[in-house]
Amino acid sequence: MKTKIALITGGYTEEAAVSFKSSAFVHSKLDTERYEVYPISIMRDQWFYVNDAGVKFDVNRHDFSLSIDDHQITFDLAFIVLHGSPGEDGRLQGYFDMIGLPYTSCDALTSALTMNKGYTKAVLAGIPQLYLADSVLLFAADRLTAVQQVKDKLALPFFVKPNAGGSSIGMTKVKALDELEAAIAKAYDAAHTGQQVLVEEFIEGREFSRGIFRNLAGDLVVLPATEVKTSREFFDYEAKYIPGLTEEITPADLTEEQDALSTRIIKDVYHKLNCRGMVRVDFFLQKETGRFYFIEINTTPGQTAQSFIPQQVRAFGMTETDFYSQIIETALLTSKTKSEE
Structure with a gap:
Protein backbone atom coordinates (compact mmCIF):
# COMPACT_ATOMS: atom_id res chain seq x y z
CA MET A 1 0.00 0.00 0.00
CA LYS A 2 1.32 3.44 -0.93
CA THR A 3 2.17 6.00 1.72
CA LYS A 4 -0.37 8.84 1.67
CA ILE A 5 1.32 12.24 1.56
CA ALA A 6 -0.40 15.58 2.16
CA LEU A 7 1.70 18.05 0.17
CA ILE A 8 1.12 21.33 2.01
CA THR A 9 1.16 24.56 -0.01
CA GLY A 10 -0.35 28.06 -0.17
CA GLY A 11 -0.19 30.24 2.92
CA TYR A 12 -1.32 33.52 4.41
CA THR A 13 1.38 35.84 3.03
CA GLU A 14 2.71 37.16 -0.27
CA GLU A 15 4.97 34.12 -0.41
CA ALA A 16 1.99 31.92 -1.30
CA ALA A 17 2.75 32.34 -5.01
CA VAL A 18 6.21 30.90 -4.44
CA SER A 19 4.75 28.07 -2.34
CA PHE A 20 2.52 26.95 -5.21
CA LYS A 21 5.51 26.84 -7.57
CA SER A 22 7.60 24.91 -5.03
CA SER A 23 4.89 22.35 -4.32
CA ALA A 24 4.21 21.82 -8.03
CA PHE A 25 7.89 20.99 -8.56
CA VAL A 26 8.05 18.67 -5.54
CA HIS A 27 4.87 16.93 -6.72
CA SER A 28 6.41 16.34 -10.14
CA LYS A 29 9.46 14.69 -8.54
CA LEU A 30 7.86 12.48 -5.89
CA ASP A 31 8.02 8.73 -6.49
CA THR A 32 4.48 7.79 -7.55
CA GLU A 33 5.29 4.09 -7.11
CA ARG A 34 5.75 4.69 -3.38
CA TYR A 35 3.58 7.68 -2.57
CA GLU A 36 -0.03 8.71 -3.10
CA VAL A 37 0.14 12.50 -3.10
CA TYR A 38 -2.63 14.99 -2.31
CA PRO A 39 -1.71 18.68 -2.72
CA ILE A 40 -3.45 20.55 0.10
CA SER A 41 -3.82 24.33 -0.15
CA ILE A 42 -3.86 26.16 3.18
CA MET A 43 -5.46 29.58 2.69
CA ARG A 44 -6.97 32.00 5.21
CA ASP A 45 -10.54 31.27 4.18
CA GLN A 46 -10.28 27.61 3.21
CA TRP A 47 -8.17 24.46 3.42
CA PHE A 48 -8.80 22.25 0.40
CA TYR A 49 -7.72 19.65 -2.14
CA VAL A 50 -8.56 19.81 -5.86
CA ASN A 51 -8.62 16.53 -7.80
CA ASP A 52 -7.63 16.00 -11.42
CA ALA A 53 -11.20 16.76 -12.55
CA GLY A 54 -11.08 20.15 -10.84
CA VAL A 55 -13.43 19.19 -8.01
CA LYS A 56 -12.63 20.89 -4.70
CA PHE A 57 -12.80 19.01 -1.39
CA ASP A 58 -12.58 20.78 1.97
CA VAL A 59 -10.18 19.49 4.61
CA ASN A 60 -11.76 18.37 7.87
CA ARG A 61 -9.68 20.37 10.32
CA HIS A 62 -10.64 18.10 13.23
CA ASP A 63 -8.28 15.38 11.98
CA PHE A 64 -6.90 16.81 8.68
CA SER A 65 -8.79 14.30 6.55
CA LEU A 66 -10.67 14.40 3.25
CA SER A 67 -14.02 12.86 2.37
CA ILE A 68 -13.97 11.79 -1.28
CA ASP A 69 -16.75 9.66 -2.80
CA ASP A 70 -17.87 8.58 0.66
CA HIS A 71 -14.33 7.47 1.55
CA GLN A 72 -12.33 9.13 4.29
CA ILE A 73 -8.73 9.88 3.31
CA THR A 74 -6.24 10.22 6.15
CA PHE A 75 -2.55 10.87 5.74
CA ASP A 76 0.65 9.20 6.88
CA LEU A 77 2.75 12.37 6.56
CA ALA A 78 2.52 16.08 5.79
CA PHE A 79 5.22 17.32 3.40
CA ILE A 80 5.34 21.05 4.18
CA VAL A 81 6.23 23.28 1.23
CA LEU A 82 4.46 26.38 2.53
CA HIS A 83 6.66 29.46 2.80
CA GLY A 84 5.78 32.06 5.43
CA SER A 85 2.84 31.76 7.83
CA PRO A 86 1.42 29.32 8.89
CA GLY A 87 3.79 26.72 7.42
CA GLU A 88 7.12 28.24 8.39
CA ASP A 89 6.41 29.94 11.71
CA GLY A 90 5.42 26.87 13.76
CA ARG A 91 1.64 27.32 13.68
CA LEU A 92 0.94 24.43 11.32
CA GLN A 93 3.54 22.26 13.06
CA GLY A 94 1.80 22.83 16.39
CA TYR A 95 -1.53 21.82 14.88
CA PHE A 96 -0.04 18.66 13.35
CA ASP A 97 1.55 17.80 16.71
CA MET A 98 -1.85 18.09 18.39
CA ILE A 99 -3.60 15.76 15.94
CA GLY A 100 -0.63 13.35 15.73
CA LEU A 101 0.29 13.79 12.06
CA PRO A 102 4.04 13.52 11.30
CA TYR A 103 5.60 16.19 9.07
CA THR A 104 8.83 16.84 7.23
CA SER A 105 9.96 20.19 8.66
CA CYS A 106 11.45 21.46 11.92
CA ASP A 107 9.18 21.25 14.96
CA ALA A 108 6.90 24.04 16.17
CA LEU A 109 9.39 25.64 18.56
CA THR A 110 12.30 25.68 16.12
CA SER A 111 10.07 26.92 13.29
CA ALA A 112 8.73 29.77 15.43
CA ALA A 133 26.58 41.44 12.18
CA ASP A 134 25.89 44.15 14.75
CA SER A 135 22.15 44.78 14.81
CA VAL A 136 19.20 46.48 16.46
CA LEU A 137 15.88 44.68 16.99
CA LEU A 138 12.91 47.04 16.94
CA PHE A 139 9.47 46.22 18.32
CA ALA A 140 6.16 47.96 17.63
CA ALA A 141 6.61 50.16 20.69
CA ASP A 142 9.97 51.39 19.31
CA ARG A 143 8.51 52.87 16.13
CA LEU A 144 8.74 56.53 17.17
CA THR A 145 12.34 56.20 18.38
CA ALA A 146 13.53 53.61 15.84
CA VAL A 147 15.58 55.97 13.65
CA GLN A 148 17.46 57.41 16.62
CA GLN A 149 18.13 53.96 18.09
CA VAL A 150 19.74 52.82 14.85
CA LYS A 151 21.79 56.02 14.50
CA ASP A 152 23.07 55.63 18.06
CA LYS A 153 24.14 52.01 17.74
CA LEU A 154 25.06 51.16 14.13
CA ALA A 155 27.27 52.46 11.33
CA LEU A 156 26.21 52.81 7.68
CA PRO A 157 25.35 51.05 5.47
CA PHE A 158 22.42 49.07 6.95
CA PHE A 159 20.10 46.28 5.92
CA VAL A 160 16.57 46.98 7.17
CA LYS A 161 14.13 44.05 7.08
CA PRO A 162 10.98 42.69 8.72
CA ASN A 163 12.14 40.53 11.60
CA ALA A 164 9.73 37.72 10.68
CA GLY A 165 9.52 38.11 6.91
CA GLY A 166 10.71 35.97 4.02
CA SER A 167 11.73 36.23 0.35
CA SER A 168 13.34 39.63 1.16
CA ILE A 169 9.86 41.24 1.16
CA GLY A 170 10.00 44.67 2.84
CA MET A 171 13.80 44.72 2.85
CA THR A 172 15.97 47.75 2.01
CA LYS A 173 19.69 48.47 1.85
CA VAL A 174 20.26 51.91 3.36
CA LYS A 175 23.39 53.83 2.32
CA ALA A 176 22.45 57.30 3.60
CA LEU A 177 20.76 58.35 6.84
CA ASP A 178 18.02 60.25 5.01
CA GLU A 179 16.86 56.89 3.59
CA LEU A 180 16.53 55.23 6.99
CA GLU A 181 13.09 56.45 8.10
CA ALA A 182 11.38 55.26 4.89
CA ALA A 183 13.17 51.92 5.02
CA ILE A 184 12.09 51.30 8.62
CA ALA A 185 8.48 52.22 7.79
CA LYS A 186 8.54 49.83 4.81
CA ALA A 187 9.74 46.98 7.03
CA TYR A 188 7.23 47.74 9.80
CA ASP A 189 4.38 47.86 7.31
CA ALA A 190 5.19 44.62 5.46
CA ALA A 191 2.09 42.47 5.73
CA HIS A 192 1.94 39.58 8.19
CA THR A 193 5.44 40.08 9.60
CA GLY A 194 4.61 40.92 13.20
CA GLN A 195 5.46 44.63 13.49
CA GLN A 196 9.11 43.93 14.29
CA VAL A 197 12.12 45.21 12.36
CA LEU A 198 15.74 44.05 12.32
CA VAL A 199 18.43 46.52 11.27
CA GLU A 200 21.90 45.09 10.65
CA GLU A 201 25.21 46.57 9.64
CA PHE A 202 26.18 45.63 6.09
CA ILE A 203 28.92 43.02 5.71
Whole structure:
Protein backbone atom coordinates (compact mmCIF):
# COMPACT_ATOMS: atom_id res chain seq x y z
CA MET A 1 0.00 0.00 0.00
CA LYS A 2 1.32 3.44 -0.93
CA THR A 3 2.17 6.00 1.72
CA LYS A 4 -0.37 8.84 1.67
CA ILE A 5 1.32 12.24 1.56
CA ALA A 6 -0.40 15.58 2.16
CA LEU A 7 1.70 18.05 0.17
CA ILE A 8 1.12 21.33 2.01
CA THR A 9 1.16 24.56 -0.01
CA GLY A 10 -0.35 28.06 -0.17
CA GLY A 11 -0.19 30.24 2.92
CA TYR A 12 -1.32 33.52 4.41
CA THR A 13 1.38 35.84 3.03
CA GLU A 14 2.71 37.16 -0.27
CA GLU A 15 4.97 34.12 -0.41
CA ALA A 16 1.99 31.92 -1.30
CA ALA A 17 2.75 32.34 -5.01
CA VAL A 18 6.21 30.90 -4.44
CA SER A 19 4.75 28.07 -2.34
CA PHE A 20 2.52 26.95 -5.21
CA LYS A 21 5.51 26.84 -7.57
CA SER A 22 7.60 24.91 -5.03
CA SER A 23 4.89 22.35 -4.32
CA ALA A 24 4.21 21.82 -8.03
CA PHE A 25 7.89 20.99 -8.56
CA VAL A 26 8.05 18.67 -5.54
CA HIS A 27 4.87 16.93 -6.72
CA SER A 28 6.41 16.34 -10.14
CA LYS A 29 9.46 14.69 -8.54
CA LEU A 30 7.86 12.48 -5.89
CA ASP A 31 8.02 8.73 -6.49
CA THR A 32 4.48 7.79 -7.55
CA GLU A 33 5.29 4.09 -7.11
CA ARG A 34 5.75 4.69 -3.38
CA TYR A 35 3.58 7.68 -2.57
CA GLU A 36 -0.03 8.71 -3.10
CA VAL A 37 0.14 12.50 -3.10
CA TYR A 38 -2.63 14.99 -2.31
CA PRO A 39 -1.71 18.68 -2.72
CA ILE A 40 -3.45 20.55 0.10
CA SER A 41 -3.82 24.33 -0.15
CA ILE A 42 -3.86 26.16 3.18
CA MET A 43 -5.46 29.58 2.69
CA ARG A 44 -6.97 32.00 5.21
CA ASP A 45 -10.54 31.27 4.18
CA GLN A 46 -10.28 27.61 3.21
CA TRP A 47 -8.17 24.46 3.42
CA PHE A 48 -8.80 22.25 0.40
CA TYR A 49 -7.72 19.65 -2.14
CA VAL A 50 -8.56 19.81 -5.86
CA ASN A 51 -8.62 16.53 -7.80
CA ASP A 52 -7.63 16.00 -11.42
CA ALA A 53 -11.20 16.76 -12.55
CA GLY A 54 -11.08 20.15 -10.84
CA VAL A 55 -13.43 19.19 -8.01
CA LYS A 56 -12.63 20.89 -4.70
CA PHE A 57 -12.80 19.01 -1.39
CA ASP A 58 -12.58 20.78 1.97
CA VAL A 59 -10.18 19.49 4.61
CA ASN A 60 -11.76 18.37 7.87
CA ARG A 61 -9.68 20.37 10.32
CA HIS A 62 -10.64 18.10 13.23
CA ASP A 63 -8.28 15.38 11.98
CA PHE A 64 -6.90 16.81 8.68
CA SER A 65 -8.79 14.30 6.55
CA LEU A 66 -10.67 14.40 3.25
CA SER A 67 -14.02 12.86 2.37
CA ILE A 68 -13.97 11.79 -1.28
CA ASP A 69 -16.75 9.66 -2.80
CA ASP A 70 -17.87 8.58 0.66
CA HIS A 71 -14.33 7.47 1.55
CA GLN A 72 -12.33 9.13 4.29
CA ILE A 73 -8.73 9.88 3.31
CA THR A 74 -6.24 10.22 6.15
CA PHE A 75 -2.55 10.87 5.74
CA ASP A 76 0.65 9.20 6.88
CA LEU A 77 2.75 12.37 6.56
CA ALA A 78 2.52 16.08 5.79
CA PHE A 79 5.22 17.32 3.40
CA ILE A 80 5.34 21.05 4.18
CA VAL A 81 6.23 23.28 1.23
CA LEU A 82 4.46 26.38 2.53
CA HIS A 83 6.66 29.46 2.80
CA GLY A 84 5.78 32.06 5.43
CA SER A 85 2.84 31.76 7.83
CA PRO A 86 1.42 29.32 8.89
CA GLY A 87 3.79 26.72 7.42
CA GLU A 88 7.12 28.24 8.39
CA ASP A 89 6.41 29.94 11.71
CA GLY A 90 5.42 26.87 13.76
CA ARG A 91 1.64 27.32 13.68
CA LEU A 92 0.94 24.43 11.32
CA GLN A 93 3.54 22.26 13.06
CA GLY A 94 1.80 22.83 16.39
CA TYR A 95 -1.53 21.82 14.88
CA PHE A 96 -0.04 18.66 13.35
CA ASP A 97 1.55 17.80 16.71
CA MET A 98 -1.85 18.09 18.39
CA ILE A 99 -3.60 15.76 15.94
CA GLY A 100 -0.63 13.35 15.73
CA LEU A 101 0.29 13.79 12.06
CA PRO A 102 4.04 13.52 11.30
CA TYR A 103 5.60 16.19 9.07
CA THR A 104 8.83 16.84 7.23
CA SER A 105 9.96 20.19 8.66
CA CYS A 106 11.45 21.46 11.92
CA ASP A 107 9.18 21.25 14.96
CA ALA A 108 6.90 24.04 16.17
CA LEU A 109 9.39 25.64 18.56
CA THR A 110 12.30 25.68 16.12
CA SER A 111 10.07 26.92 13.29
CA ALA A 112 8.73 29.77 15.43
CA LEU A 113 12.18 30.70 16.70
CA THR A 114 13.91 30.71 13.31
CA MET A 115 11.13 32.82 11.78
CA ASN A 116 12.32 35.51 14.18
CA LYS A 117 15.68 36.66 12.83
CA GLY A 118 16.70 38.57 15.94
CA TYR A 119 15.96 35.72 18.34
CA THR A 120 17.74 33.26 16.05
CA LYS A 121 20.93 35.33 16.20
CA ALA A 122 20.74 35.37 20.00
CA VAL A 123 20.59 31.56 20.16
CA LEU A 124 23.45 31.12 17.69
CA ALA A 125 25.83 33.46 19.50
CA GLY A 126 28.84 31.54 20.76
CA ILE A 127 29.28 29.03 17.93
CA PRO A 128 33.04 29.00 17.23
CA GLN A 129 34.04 31.03 14.14
CA LEU A 130 30.44 32.09 13.47
CA TYR A 131 30.15 35.85 13.27
CA LEU A 132 26.97 37.93 13.59
CA ALA A 133 26.58 41.44 12.18
CA ASP A 134 25.89 44.15 14.75
CA SER A 135 22.15 44.78 14.81
CA VAL A 136 19.20 46.48 16.46
CA LEU A 137 15.88 44.68 16.99
CA LEU A 138 12.91 47.04 16.94
CA PHE A 139 9.47 46.22 18.32
CA ALA A 140 6.16 47.96 17.63
CA ALA A 141 6.61 50.16 20.69
CA ASP A 142 9.97 51.39 19.31
CA ARG A 143 8.51 52.87 16.13
CA LEU A 144 8.74 56.53 17.17
CA THR A 145 12.34 56.20 18.38
CA ALA A 146 13.53 53.61 15.84
CA VAL A 147 15.58 55.97 13.65
CA GLN A 148 17.46 57.41 16.62
CA GLN A 149 18.13 53.96 18.09
CA VAL A 150 19.74 52.82 14.85
CA LYS A 151 21.79 56.02 14.50
CA ASP A 152 23.07 55.63 18.06
CA LYS A 153 24.14 52.01 17.74
CA LEU A 154 25.06 51.16 14.13
CA ALA A 155 27.27 52.46 11.33
CA LEU A 156 26.21 52.81 7.68
CA PRO A 157 25.35 51.05 5.47
CA PHE A 158 22.42 49.07 6.95
CA PHE A 159 20.10 46.28 5.92
CA VAL A 160 16.57 46.98 7.17
CA LYS A 161 14.13 44.05 7.08
CA PRO A 162 10.98 42.69 8.72
CA ASN A 163 12.14 40.53 11.60
CA ALA A 164 9.73 37.72 10.68
CA GLY A 165 9.52 38.11 6.91
CA GLY A 166 10.71 35.97 4.02
CA SER A 167 11.73 36.23 0.35
CA SER A 168 13.34 39.63 1.16
CA ILE A 169 9.86 41.24 1.16
CA GLY A 170 10.00 44.67 2.84
CA MET A 171 13.80 44.72 2.85
CA THR A 172 15.97 47.75 2.01
CA LYS A 173 19.69 48.47 1.85
CA VAL A 174 20.26 51.91 3.36
CA LYS A 175 23.39 53.83 2.32
CA ALA A 176 22.45 57.30 3.60
CA LEU A 177 20.76 58.35 6.84
CA ASP A 178 18.02 60.25 5.01
CA GLU A 179 16.86 56.89 3.59
CA LEU A 180 16.53 55.23 6.99
CA GLU A 181 13.09 56.45 8.10
CA ALA A 182 11.38 55.26 4.89
CA ALA A 183 13.17 51.92 5.02
CA ILE A 184 12.09 51.30 8.62
CA ALA A 185 8.48 52.22 7.79
CA LYS A 186 8.54 49.83 4.81
CA ALA A 187 9.74 46.98 7.03
CA TYR A 188 7.23 47.74 9.80
CA ASP A 189 4.38 47.86 7.31
CA ALA A 190 5.19 44.62 5.46
CA ALA A 191 2.09 42.47 5.73
CA HIS A 192 1.94 39.58 8.19
CA THR A 193 5.44 40.08 9.60
CA GLY A 194 4.61 40.92 13.20
CA GLN A 195 5.46 44.63 13.49
CA GLN A 196 9.11 43.93 14.29
CA VAL A 197 12.12 45.21 12.36
CA LEU A 198 15.74 44.05 12.32
CA VAL A 199 18.43 46.52 11.27
CA GLU A 200 21.90 45.09 10.65
CA GLU A 201 25.21 46.57 9.64
CA PHE A 202 26.18 45.63 6.09
CA ILE A 203 28.92 43.02 5.71
CA GLU A 204 30.78 43.29 2.44
CA GLY A 205 31.70 39.93 0.99
CA ARG A 206 30.68 36.98 -1.14
CA GLU A 207 27.18 35.63 -0.50
CA PHE A 208 26.42 31.93 -0.29
CA SER A 209 23.54 29.59 0.45
CA ARG A 210 23.92 25.98 1.57
CA GLY A 211 21.43 23.25 2.34
CA ILE A 212 21.66 20.57 5.01
CA PHE A 213 19.49 17.56 5.80
CA ARG A 214 19.50 14.42 7.91
CA ASN A 215 19.46 11.24 5.83
CA LEU A 216 17.80 7.92 6.58
CA ALA A 217 20.97 6.62 8.20
CA GLY A 218 20.82 9.49 10.69
CA ASP A 219 23.80 11.37 9.26
CA LEU A 220 23.84 15.12 8.67
CA VAL A 221 24.59 15.85 5.02
CA VAL A 222 25.70 19.35 3.98
CA LEU A 223 25.02 19.98 0.29
CA PRO A 224 27.38 21.84 -2.07
CA ALA A 225 27.23 25.62 -1.67
CA THR A 226 25.67 28.07 -4.10
CA GLU A 227 27.29 31.48 -4.60
CA VAL A 228 24.91 34.33 -5.36
CA LYS A 229 25.98 37.18 -7.64
CA THR A 230 23.31 39.73 -8.45
CA SER A 231 23.16 42.87 -10.57
CA ARG A 232 20.76 44.33 -8.00
CA GLU A 233 21.84 46.30 -4.94
CA PHE A 234 21.33 43.09 -2.94
CA PHE A 235 19.58 39.72 -3.27
CA ASP A 236 16.05 41.16 -3.03
CA TYR A 237 12.67 39.73 -4.09
CA GLU A 238 13.16 40.68 -7.74
CA ALA A 239 16.67 39.23 -7.80
CA LYS A 240 15.34 35.98 -6.37
CA TYR A 241 12.43 35.49 -8.76
CA ILE A 242 13.05 37.49 -11.98
CA PRO A 243 15.25 35.52 -14.44
CA GLY A 244 18.47 37.15 -15.54
CA LEU A 245 19.06 39.41 -12.54
CA THR A 246 21.16 36.94 -10.59
CA GLU A 247 23.95 34.49 -11.34
CA GLU A 248 23.86 31.41 -9.12
CA ILE A 249 26.97 29.24 -9.17
CA THR A 250 26.55 25.68 -7.91
CA PRO A 251 28.84 24.25 -6.73
CA ALA A 252 30.47 27.46 -5.54
CA ASP A 253 34.17 28.12 -5.90
CA LEU A 254 35.33 27.60 -2.32
CA THR A 255 38.75 26.59 -1.07
CA GLU A 256 39.01 23.32 0.87
CA GLU A 257 39.38 25.35 4.05
CA GLN A 258 36.30 27.49 3.31
CA ASP A 259 34.26 24.42 2.40
CA ALA A 260 35.26 22.61 5.59
CA LEU A 261 34.62 25.69 7.75
CA SER A 262 31.15 26.31 6.33
CA THR A 263 30.28 22.61 6.60
CA ARG A 264 31.22 22.50 10.27
CA ILE A 265 29.45 25.76 11.15
CA ILE A 266 26.25 24.79 9.32
CA LYS A 267 26.15 21.49 11.21
CA ASP A 268 26.61 23.43 14.45
CA VAL A 269 23.74 25.75 13.48
CA TYR A 270 21.51 22.75 12.71
CA HIS A 271 22.30 21.18 16.09
CA LYS A 272 21.98 24.35 18.17
CA LEU A 273 18.58 25.21 16.67
CA ASN A 274 17.39 21.59 17.00
CA CYS A 275 16.49 21.42 13.31
CA ARG A 276 14.78 18.55 11.50
CA GLY A 277 14.42 17.69 7.83
CA MET A 278 16.04 19.97 5.27
CA VAL A 279 16.99 23.56 5.98
CA ARG A 280 19.09 26.17 4.21
CA VAL A 281 21.66 28.50 5.75
CA ASP A 282 22.64 31.75 4.02
CA PHE A 283 25.96 33.39 4.86
CA PHE A 284 28.61 35.90 3.81
CA LEU A 285 32.34 35.32 3.63
CA GLN A 286 33.64 38.76 4.59
CA LYS A 287 35.83 40.28 1.93
CA GLU A 288 38.74 41.42 4.08
CA THR A 289 38.87 38.60 6.64
CA GLY A 290 37.18 35.52 5.14
CA ARG A 291 35.05 35.30 8.28
CA PHE A 292 31.77 33.39 8.13
CA TYR A 293 28.88 35.81 8.82
CA PHE A 294 25.45 34.30 9.36
CA ILE A 295 22.61 35.89 7.35
CA GLU A 296 19.61 33.70 8.10
CA ILE A 297 18.24 30.17 8.18
CA ASN A 298 15.28 29.02 6.09
CA THR A 299 13.43 26.00 7.49
CA THR A 300 11.08 25.70 4.50
CA PRO A 301 13.41 26.51 1.61
CA GLY A 302 12.19 27.07 -1.94
CA GLN A 303 11.78 23.98 -4.09
CA THR A 304 11.35 25.19 -7.68
CA ALA A 305 13.67 23.75 -10.33
CA GLN A 306 15.81 26.90 -10.04
CA SER A 307 15.83 27.06 -6.24
CA PHE A 308 19.05 26.57 -4.31
CA ILE A 309 18.24 23.22 -2.72
CA PRO A 310 17.36 21.40 -5.98
CA GLN A 311 20.46 22.92 -7.61
CA GLN A 312 22.61 21.65 -4.75
CA VAL A 313 20.98 18.21 -4.72
CA ARG A 314 21.82 17.80 -8.41
CA ALA A 315 25.39 19.02 -7.82
CA PHE A 316 25.66 16.48 -5.01
CA GLY A 317 24.90 13.72 -7.53
CA MET A 318 21.44 12.87 -6.25
CA THR A 319 18.12 13.12 -8.06
CA GLU A 320 15.39 15.25 -6.55
CA THR A 321 13.20 12.12 -6.44
CA ASP A 322 15.72 10.27 -4.28
CA PHE A 323 16.27 13.36 -2.14
CA TYR A 324 12.58 13.89 -1.39
CA SER A 325 12.20 10.18 -0.66
CA GLN A 326 14.99 10.51 1.92
CA ILE A 327 13.23 13.48 3.51
CA ILE A 328 9.91 11.59 3.67
CA GLU A 329 11.32 8.30 4.96
CA THR A 330 13.50 10.01 7.57
CA ALA A 331 10.48 11.96 8.87
CA LEU A 332 8.42 8.77 9.06
CA LEU A 333 11.22 6.89 10.83
CA THR A 334 11.71 9.74 13.32
CA SER A 335 8.00 9.76 14.09
CA LYS A 336 7.93 5.99 14.57
CA THR A 337 10.94 6.10 16.87
CA LYS A 338 9.38 8.83 19.02
CA SER A 339 6.08 6.96 19.30
CA GLU A 340 7.95 3.88 20.59
CA GLU A 341 9.85 5.80 23.27
